Amino acid sequence: MKIRKLRASFVSQMKTGRDTGIVPNGYANLAAGVNAEARRIVEAKYADQWQAAGVIGRWKLQRVMDAEINELATKLMPDVSSKAVF
Structure with missing residues (x-):
């Protein structure tokens, strides 16, 4: 039985769906966190x-x-x- 080694970029693409990246949707997660923080501040202001x-x-x-x-x-x-890259 022959074992194939996969290229690191191919494995990364399989996990994240992109050619590069450590955390899938890292930028989207960052933006969501900032929006959540802003929402907490504004909701407290207008409570x-x-x-x-x-x-x-x-x-x-x-x-x-x-x-x-x-x-x-x-x-x-x-x-x-x-x-x-996140």
Whole structure:
């Protein structure tokens, strides 16, 4: 029985679906973590208003919060290339 050795790049591609990378979806995981942190900060800021608001007020407040979350996440995101190896 002959045993074949696989190239490291081929094995990496099998595990991650990409030619390079240590952690699958590393950049996406980084972005999700930053967005989650921004969401926690903004939700804590608007918690009292959220509790006092009705259905329409919550709908409007959600739009304001989403815009602020996107802005804060952009500021918090480190300057990392999306092609960086994680």
